Amino acid sequence: MRFLHTADWHLGRLFRATPLIDDQAWMLDRLLERSRDARLDAIVLAGDVYDRAVPPAEAVALFSQTLERVVKDLKVPLVLISGNHDSPERLAFAGGLLRDLGVHIVTQPGPGHEPLVLADNHGPVHFHSVPYVDPPTVRQYFNAADVHTHQAAMALCVSDIRGRLDPSARHVLLAHAFVRGMRTSESERPLSVGGSGEVDATTFDGFHYVALGHLHAPQAVGAEHIRYCGSPLKYSFSEVDHAKQFVVVEMDAAGRCSIESTPVKPRRDLRVVRGRLTEIIAAAATDPAREDYLKVVLEDAGA
Structure with missing residues (x-):
């Protein structure tokens, strides 16, 4: 199974009041070229599609054009989750219709979410999703009054999925979260104050690959199969030394993953x-x- 792991596009972002939409369109052209050349089975997008909850019209148009190219040209499934910059309701617009076209949008937590199941020559691969969620949202959806931190919220969402894993299949988890101890940059919006927005890396144990979004530096989280792909563009001067990359994951029959990282050449x-x-x-x-x-x-x- 081969899939592209991407996240943190932040479409519609401004840099010192300068719109970056042309740079982002250039980047997405390169991403689609890489996807075509890599002969993918799927694309996973781990949140922060947009830079703000009410994105500008040109950002929505660019995302729409990109979805159309994935569906019509690449003809591979796309799984995407909302991040903390996205509006779950707006991102989920026409989600039922898009699902029939192979675009699977998850913007709310479980319980009981069914994974997207794809298959290769080695059998099924289940793609599970945990979008960005805050503790009040998880308390509401799970009727769990004792959830007060992002750690507790993420742990509950992941344990709900883990309890229903098919042991005969391979499993990929998409999540949008700030894992404790990882490299940060000033362009990331804090999830909370005082450290309560952080989650432990061990929260994601039990999956063959964990595709994370939120942090902009590409980095593994302890083990190589738990990683942030990073943002595909630099969004602040604190990211000057980031080696931005497109990340292609190849999973073998046992669920072991190898990583192919291709440098992103930006327009500017x-x-x-x-x-x-x-x-x-x-x-x-x-x-x-x-x-x-x-x-x-x-x-x-x-x-």
Whole structure:
């Protein structure tokens, strides 16, 4: 089974009041090219499709165009969950109709969610989903009055799924969460204050692969099969040194996963430039990437 793990597109985001929609359209072109070349069985999108709950019209149009290309051109199933930047109700629009076309949108927690079941030559693979949920939402859906932290909320959602796993199948979990101790950046919206938004990596034990969204740096969470793919674009200067990538996962008959990471070449990069003002101005004249987004650190005396 081969699938692309992606997340944190943040369509409609602004960078210092500059719309990034053209950069995001470029990125999605590259993502679809990579998906075509990788001969995928599925795509999983682990939340934060949009940058805000009420996205601008051009962001909605870009997402609509992307879904159409996945359905008509790639012809592979897409499983996506909502993140903390998304409006669950808006993202779920036309979800029943889209499901018939192979686009599976999950924006609310269980109990009792049925997984998407796909099959390869080795048998079935079950794709389970836990969208971003806060404790009040989980208390409501599970009638669980004792859920007061994101850890308790995620643990309850995952244990509900784990209790119904088919032992003869392989299992992939999508989740949008902040795992304790992982690398963060300033462009991620905090889930809570005081650490109550964090969850333990052990919460995700028992799955063959865990596709996480929320953190923008690509990174494994302890084991290689539990990972953040990271955002495909840099969204703040704290991400300057991130190696953005497209992550393709190949799962064998036993559920063991190998990771293929392909660097993302952005339309315009984020860079930090240091030096004297005259040197920076002179270098800009011949810089082939002069349209990049720059943070300039002047090293002139008295600067």
